[in-house]
Amino acid sequence: MKLHVHPAERLCHVIGALLILSGLVHLVVFAVDGGPWYGPVSWRKPVTFGLSFGATLIAVTWVTSYLRIGARLRTVLLVVFAADCVVEVGGITLQAWRRVPSHLDMETPLDTAVSMMLAVGGGVLVVLLTVFAVTSFRHRPTGPTGMALAVRSGFAIMLVALASGAAMIARGVVLARTGHQEAAYHSTAPLKPLHGVSLHAVLVLPALAWLLSRTSWSETVRLRVVTVAAGCYVVAVAGAGVWAVLTY
Secondary structure: OOOOOOHHHHHHHHHHHHHHHHHHHHHHHHHHHOOOOOOOOOOHHHHHHHHHHHHHHHHHHHHHHHOOOOHHHHHHHHHHHHHHHHHHHHHHHHHHHOOOOOOOOOOOHHHHHHHHHHHHHHHHHHHHHHHHHHHHHHOOOOOOOOHHHHHHHHHHHHHHHHHHHHHHHHHHHHHHHOOOHHHHHHOOHHHHHHHHHHHOHHHHHHHHHHHHHOOOOOHHHHHHHHHHHHHHHHHHHHHHHHHHHHHO
16 A cells, blocks of 8 residues: 555545444444334444445545546545545434435425435446546546556446446435335335445455565465456356346
């Protein structure tokens, strides 16, 4: 991992850590308050979204340091990404404390505003992460042996997560807008495993490449290990995709 940290990177790391802390705090809240873990209204959402968004923000901040992208453009994209992560986790956390669903809830004007804010925020995430993904394929990423493959594979698999997330929101909004509120809440279930599995490849695979760079193994062996890991990840994503198709 690179030693020199720019102010924007430091800011993103701090925000990511705070989001993870928020997730852990709400895990304690769940342990004390109880209630269902699953369902549209539960403490699961601020826990999982805080942990996931925090880890993703830190991972993307680190991984994009290997991209051949202008420093100013990268800084702008990361700051917007960090702000969007805060908005997403903040909206979900607000609704959890209000004891109402965070997504697809059109019951009141406030609930509709929060749901649409989260949907728009999701669209911003798609745009930002797609820009990073395209950049990784346009210009070969830097880094130790296997890092270029890990970064490209991680971003490519993340695009699957973005697509599945967009599909969940789109279908849910249509159902909610046509008066099928309960069906909207349950419509996301088949795609959740696919979304979850594919979301964090951009952390797992580059982290593996970096760890391998600390070993005495030859470059050939390290590249082979990263290739096998990426292949296994693709198989896992494909399995989750099959499950989504069968249960959709």
